[in-house]
Structure formats: C-alpha cells, structure tokens
Amino acid sequence: MVNNGETILMVEDRPADVLLIRRAFGKANIRNPLQVIGNGEDAIAYLAGTGAFTDRDASPLPCLILLDLKLPRKSGLEVLSWLRAQPELKRLPVIVLTSSKETSDVNRAYELGANSYLVKPVMFDTLLEMITTLGLYWLTMNESPTF
Amino acid sequence: VIPTVSDFFSKLFRWHSPEDLRWHLATLVFVVLLPALIFSTLVVLFVLRLEREAAERGVKETARAVALSVDRELASAISALKVLATSDHLTRGDFGAFYEQAKSAIISDGAWIVLFDETAQQLVNTGFPLGSKLPRRNNPERVLQIIASRQVDVSDLYIGALTKRPIIAVDVPVIRDDRVLYVLTMIVLPNTLARVFNERGMPGDWIAAIFDANGLTLARTHNPERSLAQPAPPELIAKLTGSDEGWWPNVTRDGIHVYNAFTRSKLSRWAVVVGVPTATINAPAYRALAILGAGAVLVTLLGFATALLKGKQIARSMKALTDAAGSIGSGTLVMPLTSPVREVNEVSQALHNTARLLAHRLKDLNDEKEARTRLNEQLEQRVIERTNELQGSNADLEAFSFTVSHDLRAPLRAMEGLSQALLEDFSDRLDETGRQYAREIRSSAEHMDQLIQDLLAYGRLARSEMRLSAVSLNGVVQRALDQLSQEVGAQNARISVEQPLPVVLGDYQTLVQIVLNLLTNALKFVPSGIPPQVRIWGEAAGDRERLWIEDKGIGIAPEYHEKIFRVFERLHGVETYPGTGIGLSIVRRGVERMGGRAGLVSSVGQGSRFFIELAAAKPAERAMTDG
Numbered sequence: 001m002v003n004n005g006e007t008i009l010m011v012e013d014r015p016a017d018v019l020l021i022r023r024a025f026g027k028a029n030i031r032n033p034l035q036v037i038g039n040g041e042d043a044i045a046y047l048a049g050t051g052a053f054t055d056r057d058a059s060p061l062p063c064l065i066l067l068d069l070k071l072p073r074k075s076g077l078e079v080l081s082w083l084r085a086q087p088e089l090k091r092l093p094v095i096v097l098t099s100s101k102e103t104s105d106v107n108r109a110y111e112l113g114a115n116s117y118l119v120k121p122v123m124f125d126t127l128l129e130m131i132t133t134l135g136l137y138w139l140t141m142n143e144s145p146t147f
Numbered sequence: 148v149i150p151t152v153s154d155f156f157s158k159l160f161r162w163h164s165p166e167d168l169r170w171h172l173a174t175l176v177f178v179v180l181l182p183a184l185i186f187s188t189l190v191v192l193f194v195l196r197l198e199r200e201a202a203e204r205g206v207k208e209t210a211r212a213v214a215l216s217v218d219r220e221l222a223s224a225i226s227a228l229k230v231l232a233t234s235d236h237l238t239r240g241d242f243g244a245f246y247e248q249a250k251s252a253i254i255s256d257g258a259w260i261v262l263f264d265e266t267a268q269q270l271v272n273t274g275f276p277l278g279s280k281l282p283r284r285n286n287p288e289r290v291l292q293i294i295a296s297r298q299v300d301v302s303d304l305y306i307g308a309l310t311k312r313p314i315i316a317v318d319v320p321v322i323r324d325d326r327v328l329y330v331l332t333m334i335v336l337p338n339t340l341a342r343v344f345n346e347r348g349m350p351g352d353w354i355a356a357i358f359d360a361n362g363l364t365l366a367r368t369h370n371p372e373r374s375l376a377q378p379a380p381p382e383l384i385a386k387l388t389g390s391d392e393g394w395w396p397n398v399t400r401d402g403i404h405v406y407n408a409f410t411r412s413k414l415s416r417w418a419v420v421v422g423v424p425t426a427t428i429n430a431p432a433y434r435a436l437a438i439l440g441a442g443a444v445l446v447t448l449l450g451f452a453t454a455l456l457k458g459k460q461i462a463r464s465m466k467a468l469t470d471a472a473g474s475i476g477s478g479t480l481v482m483p484l485t486s487p488v489r490e491v492n493e494v495s496q497a498l499h500n501t502a503r504l505l506a507h508r509l510k511d512l513n514d515e516k517e518a519r520t521r522l523n524e525q526l527e528q529r530v531i532e533r534t535n536e537l538q539g540s541n542a543d544l545e546a547f548s549f550t551v552s553h554d555l556r557a558p559l560r561a562m563e564g565l566s567q568a569l570l571e572d573f574s575d576r577l578d579e580t581g582r583q584y585a586r587e588i589r590s591s592a593e594h595m596d597q598l599i600q601d602l603l604a605y606g607r608l609a610r611s612e613m614r615l616s617a618v619s620l621n622g623v624v625q626r627a628l629d630q631l632s633q634e635v636g637a638q639n640a641r642i643s644v645e646q647p648l649p650v651v652l653g654d655y656q657t658l659v660q661i662v663l664n665l666l667t668n669a670l671k672f673v674p675s676g677i678p679p680q681v682r683i684w685g686e687a688a689g690d691r692e693r694l695w696i697e698d699k700g701i702g703i704a705p706e707y708h709e710k711i712f713r714v715f716e717r718l719h720g721v722e723t724y725p726g727t728g729i730g731l732s733i734v735r736r737g738v739e740r741m742g743g744r745a746g747l748v749s750s751v752g753q754g755s756r757f758f759i760e761l762a763a764a765k766p767a768e769r770a771m772t773d774g
Contacts, residue, residue, distance in 0.1 A: 016557070016558070020568075023564070120556075123563060125567075
C-alpha cells in the first residue's frame with residue numbers, strides 16, 4: 001500500500017477519465033488523498049489558496065500534481081506556466097497526464113518545467129500499469145522538495 | 148609640334164595612326180596645289196625661255212642694224228669719193244679747182260678729203276688751206292696697195308700724219324686712161340661712228356662697240372674717249388676670230404655681266420659687238436618667278452588656312468555630333484545641329500530621330516518594366532495570400548490532428564476502461580450475452596484507437612519534413628524485424644534476407660515504418676495455420692535501387708493492385724485479417740515523399756512481391772553510412 005499522507009492534485013475535466021484514474025489508483029493500492037479540479041482557473045485558485053480554496057485544511061497543498069493539458073478556461077500549459085512563476089510553489093512536481101502525443105505539446109510542457117510527461121493509454125491495463133509505476137516512483141522513491 | 152616634310156610624307160603613305168580632320172584637309176590642299184604649282188612653274192620657265200630667245204633675237208638684230216648703219220656711212224663716203232674721182236680738174240691737174248670741189252663734197256664734220264700721188268705724198272688736203280706744206284702719208288703701203296688693186300678700200304685705225312690722232316681712211320683710186328694717177332681718200336675721225344649707236348636708240352644699259360680688223364676699238368657707247376684705239380680683250384678677240392656672228396655670255400672691261408651679240412660688217416670687216424646686261428635679260432624672268440613664288444606661297448598659305456579653318460569648323464561639328472551620339476546612350480533627347488556641313492546636319496537629324504525613337508522605346512520598355520513589376524508584385528501578393536491560406540489550412544490540420552488525438556481518443560478510453568471495469572467488477576451480475584456485449588464494446592474501442600493512431604501516423608507523414616540521407620536498407624530491415632520478433636516467433640515464420648541490401652537516399656524512421664508495414668502484411672496475409680515465408684532482397688534499377696519483399700501468402704488479384712494503396716481500402720473482413728487499411732497508404736505516401744515509388748507483382752494464390760524504389764545513395768554518402 002502506498003500512502004505517505006500527502007494530497008495528490010488531479011486537474012482533469014473528463015468525468016470518465018477521473019473515474020478510470022481513480023479506479024486505477026484503487027487497483028494500484030495508492031491510498032493518498034486525491035483532490036480533483038475540473039478546469040485551469042480553479043486549479044490556479046486551489047494552488048494559490050484563493051476563492052473557494054482559502055481553507056488549507058479542506059484543500060491542502062499537494063505533493064504531486066497530475067495535469068491534463070486540454071482543459072476548459074485555462075489550459076494545462078497556462079497553469080504550469082503560472083505555477084513555475086510562483087516563488088513558493090515553483091518546485092512542486094508536475095506530471096503531465098494527457099491524451100496528446102504531439103511533439104509540440106511534449107516539448108512545450110518540458111520547456112515550461114514539467115517533471116514528467118505521460119500519455120493516457122486507451123487500454124485500461126496499460127493505464128493501471130502506468131499508475132502503479134507512478135505511485136511507486138513519485139510517492140515512494142522520489143524525494144519531495146521542501147517549501 | 149611643326150611636322151617636317153618627311154613626317155608629312157611618311158604620314159601620307161602610312162595610314163596606321165588616325166590623324167585629325169585638319170591634317171587630312173591640309174593633305175588634300177597639298178595634293179591639289181602641288182601639281183598646279185609644278186605645272187605653272189613649268190609654264191613660267193617655258194615662257195621665260197621664249198622671252199630669252201626673243202631678247203637674244205632682238206640683241207642680234209640690233210648688232211646687225213648697227214653694222215648696216217656703219218656700212219651705209221662708209222658707202223655714202225665711197226660714193227662721194229667715186230664722184231670726185233671723176234673730176235675734170237684732176238684730169239687737167241688743176242689742184243686749186245679740185246680743192247674747192249672736194250671741200251663741197253665733205254658730207255660731215257670730223258671728215259676731210261686728201262689727195263695722194265703714187266708716192267703717198269699729200270697733194271691736196273681739205274683740212275688745211277690750199278698751198279700749205281703737206282707731209283707724206285703715215286701708211287704709204289696702203290696707197291701702193293690701192294694702186295695695185297685698183298679697188299676701193301676702208302682702212303683700219305692708224306695715226307694720222309698731220310692730226311696725230313687715230314683715224315680711218317676710205318681710199319678710192321683715181322683712174323685715167325687705165326692708169327691710177329692718184330688715190331683719193333676720205334679721212335674720218337672714229338668718234339663720228341658713234342652716231343650709229345644713237346640712231347638705233349639703244350637702251351642706256353646696253354653696251355655696244357665697233358672693232359676694226361686688228362681688234363682695236365673704233366667706237367664704244369661707254370667711255371668712248373678712253374676706249375678709243377684700245378685693243379679688245381683677248382677672249383673677245385678669240386670669239387670674234389673666224390666667224391661673222393655670235394652669241395655668248397661675257398664680262399665687260401667694266402665688270403658688267405652681259406650677253407654679247409656680234410656681227411661683222413660686210414664692207415669694212417669690222418666687228419659690231421652689242422652687250423646686254425644679264426640682269427636686263429633675266430629681269431622679266433626673275434620678276435615672273437618672284438610673282439609665281441609669291442603667288443604659290445600665298446595660295447598655299449590661303450589653302451592651308453582654309454583647310455585649318457574649315458577643318459576646325461567641321462571638327463567642331465563632328466565634336467557636337469560625337470557629344471550628341473554619346474548623350475543618346477544616356478537617354479537624353481538630342482536636338483538637331485545647324486552646322487555649315489550639310490552631311491553633319493543630316494547625321495545630326497538622323498541622331499535626333501534615333502534619339503527620339505530610343506526615347507520612345509525606352510519609355511515603352513520602362514512602361515513594360517513597370518507593368519511587369521506591378522504584375523510581379525501582384526503575383527507576390529497572391530503568393531503571400533495563398534501561403535497564408537495554406538499556412539492557415541496547415542494550422543487547421545494541426546488543430547484537427549490535435550482534436551483527433553486528444554478528443555476522439557478520450558471517449559475511447561472511457562469505453563475501453565469502463566467496459567473492462569464492467570467485466571471485472573460486475574461480471575457476476577452479467578450473463579454471458581452481457582459479458583459478450585461488454586467485450587464487443589472493448590474490442591471496438593481498441594480497433595478505433597488503432598484506426599486513429601494509423602490516421603495520425605499517415606497525416607504526420609504527409610506534413611512532416613523529410614530529411615533525405617544515405618540509409619542502409621539492411622539496418623532498416625533489421626530494425627523492422629526486431630520490432631516484429633514477437634509475431635515472427637508466434638507464427639513460426641521463415642524470413643530470409645539476401646545480402647547485400649542497397650543503400651538509398653531516404654528518411655530512416657519513415658523507411659522503418661514502411662518496411663514494418665510491408666513485413667506486417669507479409670506475415671498477416673497467409674492462409675490460416677500455415678507458417679509465413681518471406682524473402683527480402685535488393686535489386687539495382689538504373690540509378691535507383693529496389694527493395695523486394697516476397698511472401699507465399701494469399702496473393703492479390705491484379706484489379707486490386709492500385710486500390711490497396713488507398714486509405715481505408717481493405718479486401719478482407721476484419722474478422723479474417725484484422726487491420727485498418729492504412730498500412731499500404733503509409734507505404735506509398737512515405738515512398739513518394741522520399742521521391743520514390745512502390746508497387747507489387749501478385750496474383751491470387753501465388754503470393755505477393757512488393758517493392759519500393761528509391762534513389763541510390765552516392766558512393767561517398769554510402770561510405771559514410773557503412774563506416
């Protein structure tokens with residue numbers, strides 16, 4: 001079981017994807033709290049602790065962000081760009097988890113400071129494998145930065 | 148620099164270096180004047196000769212006339228004496244009466260009559276009173292000679308017995324009864340002869356002289372007193388000796404250069420010599436030559452001056468023409484000139500016309516150029532617009548691809564994932580039909596995902612830039628076989644690669660994709676249960692290389708050979724041979740983008756032989772790849 005007690009923030013607008021990823025997290029036995037935000041603007045508000053997210057107990061700062069690129073209002077790249085410009089947030093590990101395999105998206109994401117880039121597979125088995133590895137790597141092996 | 152005459156002639160006959168117009172005109176003047184001058188000189192010389200001959204004739208005639216005058220004087224004296232000789236007073240010996248008679252017969256001053264007896268004793272002398280004591284004659288031998296010859300004679304110069312001066316004697320015999328009784332003589336003073344010169348009215352600068360047979364001077368126009376009885380110069384005597392006439396140049400005793408003409412008197416044998424100063428004879432000649440020379444110089448100067456002046460005028464006109472011609476090139480409009488040379492004006496008019504024509508042409512050209520520039524600008528503008536449009540549609544295509552990859556696959560993920568969740572989490576609540584449906588949803592989703600992936604690959608192949616380099620097909624085939632190792636193993640396939648495989652110009656990744664697709668097909672389309680057999684080899688086709696991939700599969704009917712390369716074209720149901728119908732489209736599109744082509748040889752049941760044909764890599768590039 002993986003659970004270091006820290007929150008994982010998932011920025012994802014598709015309910016089906018949220019459902020599948022949650023299922024994969026469950027199957028991979030990752031028990032960390034999972035916060036889901038459905039659009040770019042809310043993601044920024046959550047991280048900045050503004051608007052509906054001023055209560056850090058209810059919406060704590062995550063140890064890891066799973067970021068989709070295709071999002072309503074503000075794109076994942078815009079969120080990433082904003083995040084890397086925040087002095088107290090810029091070290092947060094961000095994993096881009098998206099459908100796009102386009103080279104331009106991949107390169108742009110790394111340029112803006114993404115720590116990893118994963119493409120959502122169509123096969124659930126592949127997704128499960130990916131999430132399992134992700135949990136092992138980022139939550140267990142990886143040393144998180146301090147704030 | 149003033150050209151010397153030799154310069155002039157050497158230039159005249161050597162035309163190598165061009166000379167200016169004035170020089171040519173001067174040459175023309177020279178060439179025209181020279182024969183005229185030579186000819187007129189010849190004419191003048193000829194006329195001078197005639198003149199000189201005329202002068203010679205005139206002088207000779209004068210000499211002859213003087214001689215005739217002398218003869219006439221002597222003849223009249225002889226006539227008078229002959230009349231006296233017949234006097235009765237002499238027959239009777241009455242000398243007193245004779246004296247009176249003789250005195251009246253004296254024809255001029257400076258002459259008197261003397262009567263001699265046979266002993267040369269003077270009997271009567273009209274120069275003295277009758278009865279004076281008279282001497283004997285100084286040259287008594289002449290009296291004897293006259294008595295002997297009975298002929299009239301004129302003496303040379305001798306000194307008179309009474310006068311003691313040089314005198315001439317004209318002697319006539321007095322004959323009675325066939326016997327010479329006396330000699331009657333007229334004594335003449337030589338200076339009376341000078342009258343004949345005056346009679347002729349000779350010009351003052353002419354010199355004339357009369358010499359007796361002994362060469363003593365009887366009379367002379369110049370210095371008559373001093374010259375009297377003087378002997379002639381020996382060279383003159385030499386000229387006079389042995390001839391009756393003559394003409395020669397001479398220098399007188401006074402040092403004057405003369406031409407001499409001489410004639411001998413018939414009666415007395417005296418010589419009349421007339422000398423004309425050379426200067427007098429030559430004066431008209433010199434004058435004519437001087438006038439000719441001055442005229443020649445004047446004409447020549449005038450000619451050359453005119454040549455220079457005209458040359459300058461023409462040269463100025465030419466210069467204006469040259470300037471005009473030069474300025475035509477710069478497109479300036481040339482106005483016609485007004486020059487004194489008509490041809491220059493004509494050329495100038497022609498230049499003016501040419502310039503106008505050129506200006507028109509230039510304007511036309513400029514107009515054309517402007518039109519072309521405008522057209523080019525329009526074309527460029529259109530190209531920019533089209534490019535923008537193309538870039539727009541390219542961007543649209545990108546956006547489309549993004550949408551396809553992103554948005555179309557998202558629902559598939561849901562279908563696939565959730566149908567699997569159904570099968571896993573809720574299988575106990577579904578019967579077999581329900582589970583079959585869920586499985587069908589899942590496999591449909593997987594197939595659609597494959598379709599989308601292939602379409603994206605095809606689209607990328609169309610858009611991406613190809614970087615052609617030397618690629619070893621051996622490496623490409625090995626790479627593709629590596630990726631297919633699982634399928635090869637599963638189907639127990641036999642694959643043979645015949646080395647060496649060619650090196651071609653292509654894009655490595657695209658080539659791997661192409662070979663992979665062809666090999667996949669070769670492994671796929673076989674009758675079920677039979678292990679696939681694939682043979683791979685290379686073949687040169689001119690300057691291109693072919694890669695052949697042959698299978699022993701089900702084969703393709705010829706009518707489908709073109710069709711199978713189109714997108715989504717399939718010959719079999721998915722349940723028989725799974726696939727999306729894009730693999731061969733990628734093969735063809737990829738090969739064509741690398742400048743090659745793809746094709747096949749096949750028939751049903753005979754297996755298929757696919758080939759791709761690409762440009763061969765150059766040896767240098769190949770060496771790099773092999774190294």
